[in-house]
Amino acid sequence: MTNLSLRQVSKRFGHVEVIRDLSLEIPAGEFAVFLGPSGCGKSTLLRMIAGLEAPSAGEIHLGHMRIDTVRPGDRGVAMVFQHYALYPHMTVRQNMAFGLRNIGTPREEITRKVAEAAEMLEIAPLLDRKPGQLSGGQRQRVAIGRAIVKQPQAFLFDEPLSNLDAALRSRTRIELARLHQRMQTTMVFVTHDQVEAMTMATRIVVMNQGRIEQVGTPMEVYQQPRTRFVAGFVGTPAMNFLPVARVEERGGHTVVRLPDGTEIATLVPADRLPSGDLTLGIRAEHIVPVEGAEARVIVIERLGERTLIYADLRDGSTVVYDEPGDVRLEIGQPVRLAFDGTAAHLFGPDGMTLRG
Amino acid sequence: MANPIRGSGGAAIGDTHAANLLFVLPYLVVLIVLLLVPLGLGIWLSFQDYDMLGGWSGSVGLDNFRNLLDDPIFPGTVRNTVVFVLITTPAFVGLGLFLALALNDSLRRSSVLRAVFFGSSVLSVTIVTLIWRLVYLPDRGLAADILALVGLHSFDPVTSETWALPAIAVVTVWWIIGLPMTLFLAALQQIPAELYEAAALDHASRFTTLRSITLPSIRRTIAVVAVIEIVLQFQLFGQALLITGGGPNNHSRPIVQFIYESGFRDLQLGFAAAASQVLFALMLLAALGQMWLSRRGED
Incomplete structure (x- = not known):
């Protein structure tokens, strides 16, 4: 059980700074997910932990050891790559044994460890095949097996599910979560898919443009996003954002008005509000089709258990809200929408969430 | 022939058409004239007594090869x-x-x-x-x-x-x-x-x-x-x-x-x-x- 600690880490490629002065503590045994859009620096950060990129500044510690100065093989980490990176000319058994052979592990011990890992991942019948004879899902398991046999202090996953089809991806998610429960080893998982982050993470590290936007449990990140970016990136469908004007204070809380005139009472304290434009953020499930603002249905997305309705308000802005799976609605139909102000967020002009 | 797939031009995939031969003809001609004919000619020549001045004086079987073995230089x-x-x-x-x-x-x-x-x-x-x-x-x-x-x-x-x-x-x-x-x-x-x-x-x-x-x-x-x-x-x-x-x-x-x-x-x-x-x-x-x-x- 080892904690991972990043201290003021920066990374520059030429004049481009992709990671800026980043510090992060990942407690021992945690399943941390780096979540962010392409190019936010999350993979670079993982590669610096692995030793495949050198930080331009800062330190990385794993347990009591500073690891950013030692070679990748000596860091006590194992990595599962996006494209698996299995050695194509070696059998599954040789792929899994390669790392152990290189550090002079006795033959019997290698055999035992490979057999155990193969058993755990149900790939024992594949041990004598080559990667080219395996399906994507099987290759994925071998790549995980290759990491497990090394008994690392931390596992690093670089978008390992992105090459799998949807069904296999959700199955592998569950298996990884179970693997983590069983092994209790620190795991760092990089993804741009917020569903993967929400379902597997102990804590999510949301990243944007080389900086950490928020660190929190999945529900913290979902319910209390620290910035507008986090609010928009986490959750499906994305949160609705509407420009609002401040109208009054009621019981110490802010009341705002949408462009179509609808007033919404929020729980955001009225004092200390910044000057400048405000944005209201509200999730689909917090808009209810009862008495309220006039709107007109423009798109109906049926997902089975629920239906997403996209509707235009009178001023032309579009919002999305939830209906039951079997709702009867037609495109063009007028609806009236009520906004649950108690669950709404307000964002200042700098994109930060306003709270009391 | 069971319904070959027809393209818009009417030519069929898997259908033999004399006109298709035209596409490979340039390559075939080069292959035959510059490679296959000289190769065959060379093999034939190796069994002949053929002198550039005296011309062809008949087949000699394996004599040329026997002479090669006995040659002081070859x-x-x-x-x-x-x-x-x-x-x-x-x-x-x-x-x-x-x-x-x-x-x-x-x-x-x-x-x-x-x-x-x-x-x-x-x-x-x-x-x-x-x-x-x-x-x-x-x-x-x-x-x-x-x-x-x-x-x-x-x-x-x-x-x-x-x-x-x-x-x-x-x-x-x-x-x-x-x-x-x-x-x-x-x-x-x-x-x-x-x-x-x-x-x-x-x-x-x-x-x-x-x-x-x-x-x-x-x-x-x-x-x-x-x-x-x-x-x-x-x-x-x-x-x-x-x-x-x-x-x-x-x-x-x-x-x-x-x-x-x-x-x-x-x-x-x-x-x-x-x-x-x-x-x-x-x-x-x-x-x-x-x-x-x-x-x-x-x-």
Whole structure:
């Protein structure tokens, strides 16, 4: 059980700074997910932990050891790559044994460890095949097996599910979560898919443009996003954002008005509000089709258990809200929408969430 | 025929159409006129008594081949050629791979050196041999200077029975090392970087990485380079003719020079054709042997 600690880490490629002065503590045994859009620096950060990129500044510690100065093989980490990176000319058994052979592990011990890992991942019948004879899902398991046999202090996953089809991806998610429960080893998982982050993470590290936007449990990140970016990136469908004007204070809380005139009472304290434009953020499930603002249905997305309705308000802005799976609605139909102000967020002009 | 798929133009996939022949005709004509006919003609000639001055005087069966065996010079040319192939092919594979490994990066220095090493390939054999005649000049050439530096006596490899053939091999490797190097570079660049990263995390040393990742990944290219070089080097001619003229005492005379001299100096076309068939058989055997070896290594 080892904690991972990043201290003021920066990374520059030429004049481009992709990671800026980043510090992060990942407690021992945690399943941390780096979540962010392409190019936010999350993979670079993982590669610096692995030793495949050198930080331009800062330190990385794993347990009591500073690891950013030692070679990748000596860091006590194992990595599962996006494209698996299995050695194509070696059998599954040789792929899994390669790392152990290189550090002079006795033959019997290698055999035992490979057999155990193969058993755990149900790939024992594949041990004598080559990667080219395996399906994507099987290759994925071998790549995980290759990491497990090394008994690392931390596992690093670089978008390992992105090459799998949807069904296999959700199955592998569950298996990884179970693997983590069983092994209790620190795991760092990089993804741009917020569903993967929400379902597997102990804590999510949301990243944007080389900086950490928020660190929190999945529900913290979902319910209390620290910035507008986090609010928009986490959750499906994305949160609705509407420009609002401040109208009054009621019981110490802010009341705002949408462009179509609808007033919404929020729980955001009225004092200390910044000057400048405000944005209201509200999730689909917090808009209810009862008495309220006039709107007109423009798109109906049926997902089975629920239906997403996209509707235009009178001023032309579009919002999305939830209906039951079997709702009867037609495109063009007028609806009236009520906004649950108690669950709404307000964002200042700098994109930060306003709270009391 | 069961409903072939029809395209918009009406022609069908899988349907034989006389007009389709037109598309392959240019290639077929070149293949037949320039390759198959001469090959057949050569095989036929090797069983004939055909003199360029006297013309055709009938079939002689295997006489030409028997005469080759009894010839005072021909068996020596076979030996010289095989030795030359045995020296140069491993050199092309080994040195070509070494250069490719050393220059496989994006540094400016490496791209300049890649161009330098490939540069000599564009020179004609006359230029190359001219340069190396100067290098091999006794007492004054570059080779003599280098030998003097390490305290050895200068000697003329061109006139040495032992060193004439190796001297030609050195010229040849210097001349066309660019092609194997380029083929190896192309193969190295096909290896995914992720494999090397995985190997680094797997604690592989540089030597282990070379042996366990790089070499197995380019095994096919190694086989291709070996076969290409075997076929090319069996056809040694220009360098030997221009540097040593086949001497001293026939110790560097290759098969192709023997064929050339029999056919175009002594005008015995049938005899020369028979020698050509021996060369053809040797090249075929060597190439097949190499392919068999590399395939066996894969299993």
